[in-house]
Amino acid sequence: MRIACLHTADSHIALFDATARAVSPTLELTHEVRADLLAAAEQAGGLTEAIAMQTRASLLALRSGSHAVLLTCSTLGPAVDDALAKQCAPVPVVRTDAALAQRALAHGGKVVVLCTASTTLEPTASLFIEAAKGTAAEVDVRLISGAWDLFKEGALPAYFSAIAAAADAAYADGADVIALAQASMTGAAERVTRGAIPLTSPQSGLAAAMAAAALAAEALEPK
Structure with missing residues (x-):
């Protein structure tokens, strides 16, 4: 294929x-x-x-x-x-992003969606909120301030660390599922120390x- x-x-x-x-x-x-x-x-x-x-x-x-x-x-x-x-x-x-939303929302519970690019925030929030209608999932979409600048600078270790810290904080706040909204965020998944490994878009x-x-x-x- x-x-x-x-x-x-x-x-x-x-x-x-x-x-x-x-x-x-x-x-x-x-x-x-x-x-x-x-x-x-x-x-x-x-x-x-x-x-x-x-x-x-x-x-x-x-x-x-x-x-x-x-x-x-x-x-x-x-x-x-x-x-x-x-x-x-x-x-x-x-x-x-649509595939990620379907997978994340299938779990139900509190779904925290993390973004790093501000241009992604609105379309991601709209997508997840619409997809959540009629489900038992609660959606919380968050922007990780300053992280996108790290990516554009090529500072990937710092970028992934910022994402992992935000994911750990979300789990501490009671998240059941965490979805990393952008493909560029995938490398942070294995750095998360709390809860399950976050879902990624690739x-x-x-x-x-x-x-x-x-x-x-x-x-x-x-x-």
């Missing part, structure tokens, strides 16, 4: 490749990095329709030769809408993309 990934950071390529090897030895990934889209969203203070249109165009282009397309940036996530899904059919488009996203691709293939089979 081949999944095409649209990233906004070069570092995500190695991260998702490593996750893919752990998920399935037969899973093949291709990658496109559009750091300019995230930079534009940060400059604009969030996702604009113009940036969303560029994102959709990139996702549509990635369909060729792929069984599914995976958007790995939570800031750009809202660009994936029903109209895009229809255009991409029969190749499904999956958001890592594993959730790839699993969801594989499942969606399998369903799409099944739907195309002659009855």
Whole structure:
């Protein structure tokens, strides 16, 4: 199975490749990095329709030769809408943040979602709160102040330490489940000392993309 990934950071390529090897030895990934889209969203203070249109165009282009397309940036996530899904059919488009939300909320209880980029906060909160409707889960979305600057500076050990400290604090506050909203945060999961290892978006996203691709293939089979 081949999944095409649209990233906004070069570092995500190695991260998702490593996750893919752990998920399935037969899973093949291709990658496109559009750091300019995230930079534009940060400059604009969030996702604009113009940036969303560029994102959709990139996702549509990635369909060729792929069984599914995976958007790995939570800031750009809202660009994936029903109209895009229809255009991409029969190749499904999956958001890592949506897959993460489904997995986190399935546990119920108090779900704390940690973000580091301010442009991710609003779309992540909207996504999780909407997904939580009709469930027994309580959602608390938090921004880790100053952490994103560490990432952009390349200070990854300090970045991961800040995230792990926030996760430990959330567990101390009574969190049942912690979800790390951005793929860049994945390296902090193993540094958390309280509670269960936080849920991360690469594993959730790839699993969801594989499942969606399998369903799409099944739907195309002659009855």
